[in-house]
Amino acid sequence: MSAALVIGAFWIDYRDYLSSPLPLPDEAPLIFEIKAGSSLKRVVDDLAEQAVIEKPRYILLNARLTGKGTQIHTGEYRLEPGMQVRDFLDMLYQGKVIQYSLTLIEGWNFRQMMTTIHTTPHLEQTTLGFSDKEIMQAIGHSDEHPEGRFMPDTYRFTRGMSDIDILKRAYNAMTTHLAEQWPQRAVGLPYETSYEALIMASIVEKETGVPEERGTIAGVFINRLEKRMRLQTDPTVIYGMGEYYDGNIRRRDLRTDTPYNTYTRGGLPPTPIAMPGREAIHAALHPEQTEYLYFVSRGDGSHKFSRTLQEHNEAVIKFQLKGRKRSFSSYKNNEDDNQ
Incomplete structure (x- = not known):
C-alpha cells in the first residue's frame, strides 16, 4: 500500500x-x-x-x-x-466545567448566610470556626461589621472554589451596587453616609411582607427620623436580643435596652440587621413621600398605615387585638408605637 x-x-x-x-x-x-x-x-x-x-x-x-x-x-x-x-x-x-449554585436570600442575617455557605456541597470550606471578625479579615475588611455587607443573589461556582471566593463576590457586589445607587438618591434624605442608607434598607427588608409596600414603609421611617421620633420597629429589637429570641417578642423585650432597641433609643441602629436586596436599597434611597407615621400588620403580610396616633391605635385594636380594647403601649400611655 x-x-x-x-x-x-x-x-x-x-x-x-x-x-x-x-x-x-x-x-x-x-x-x-x-x-x-x-x-x-x-x-x-x-x-x-x-x-x-x-x-x-x-x-x-x-x-x-x-x-x-x-x-x-x-x-x-x-x-x-x-x-x-x-x-x-x-x-x-x-472550559465548559460543571457549575454549582448558592443562593443568599434577602433578609437573612450574617449567621444565617454563613450557615448556608458552610453547608453548601462542592464548596471548599476555609472559614469554619472563624469568628465574624476573622471572616471579615479573611476577605480584607477586618475593620467592618459583617452584617448587611453582602448582596443577596445566586452565585455560581465550580469545584475548587472556596467560601472566601463567594464572600468576596457577594461583598463586592453589595459595595458596587451601593456606590452606584448612592449618588442617585432622593434629595433631602436624613442620611449622612451610604452606610446609614444600608442600615435603613435592612430594616425595610425585614419589615416588608408585600414588595409594593417597601417605598411606603421607608417613607414612614424617614418621617419618623425627621420628626425625631423613635423608629420603634420590632426587627431591630429581635436582632439585638440575639440568641435570646425564642420566636416571641414581649413587652419586657421592648423595654430592655440594647444598641438595637429602637423603642429605647433614637435614630438608626449601629449596623444593618440583615442583608437587604436591591429593591429594599432602592426604597431606602427613594422613599415614598407620605404623611404616614405609623403602620401595623394586618396579619396577612400587608400593613395598615396611619397618619395619627389615634388612627394607629384604632388599627391596632382592629388588626392586632381582634376588636377588643385593652391596654397596650400607645393606647395606654399615649406613646407612639408602630409594632
Missing part, C-alpha cells in the same frame, strides 16, 4: 473517530475532574484507562493541529450519553 493511501486511511479514521460517540459505561453521565497542573495527556490517559477514550493518540493529534492542547481548564466536566468525541474536545477547550 502506498504512503498516500496509508495517510488517507489514517485521516479518514481520524475524522470518523471525532464524529463517533464516546463509549460511556452503562450509558450514564460520567463526571471527571481536571485538577490544577494536569496536562492534556494525563487527562486523556486517565479516561483511556476507563475505556472512555479509545484512541488517545487522535485526541493528542487534534490538540496539536488546533493548537489548543495547552488551553484546558481545571474543574469538573460532565460527559453525557450520545456525546461525540469532537463535543468532548470542544467542552475541554472551552
Whole structure:
C-alpha cells in the first residue's frame, strides 16, 4: 500500500473517530475532574484507562493541529450519553466545567448566610470556626461589621472554589451596587453616609411582607427620623436580643435596652440587621413621600398605615387585638408605637 493511501486511511479514521460517540459505561453521565497542573495527556490517559477514550493518540493529534492542547481548564466536566468525541474536545477547550449554585436570600442575617455557605456541597470550606471578625479579615475588611455587607443573589461556582471566593463576590457586589445607587438618591434624605442608607434598607427588608409596600414603609421611617421620633420597629429589637429570641417578642423585650432597641433609643441602629436586596436599597434611597407615621400588620403580610396616633391605635385594636380594647403601649400611655 502506498504512503498516500496509508495517510488517507489514517485521516479518514481520524475524522470518523471525532464524529463517533464516546463509549460511556452503562450509558450514564460520567463526571471527571481536571485538577490544577494536569496536562492534556494525563487527562486523556486517565479516561483511556476507563475505556472512555479509545484512541488517545487522535485526541493528542487534534490538540496539536488546533493548537489548543495547552488551553484546558481545571474543574469538573460532565460527559453525557450520545456525546461525540469532537463535543468532548470542544467542552475541554472551552472550559465548559460543571457549575454549582448558592443562593443568599434577602433578609437573612450574617449567621444565617454563613450557615448556608458552610453547608453548601462542592464548596471548599476555609472559614469554619472563624469568628465574624476573622471572616471579615479573611476577605480584607477586618475593620467592618459583617452584617448587611453582602448582596443577596445566586452565585455560581465550580469545584475548587472556596467560601472566601463567594464572600468576596457577594461583598463586592453589595459595595458596587451601593456606590452606584448612592449618588442617585432622593434629595433631602436624613442620611449622612451610604452606610446609614444600608442600615435603613435592612430594616425595610425585614419589615416588608408585600414588595409594593417597601417605598411606603421607608417613607414612614424617614418621617419618623425627621420628626425625631423613635423608629420603634420590632426587627431591630429581635436582632439585638440575639440568641435570646425564642420566636416571641414581649413587652419586657421592648423595654430592655440594647444598641438595637429602637423603642429605647433614637435614630438608626449601629449596623444593618440583615442583608437587604436591591429593591429594599432602592426604597431606602427613594422613599415614598407620605404623611404616614405609623403602620401595623394586618396579619396577612400587608400593613395598615396611619397618619395619627389615634388612627394607629384604632388599627391596632382592629388588626392586632381582634376588636377588643385593652391596654397596650400607645393606647395606654399615649406613646407612639408602630409594632
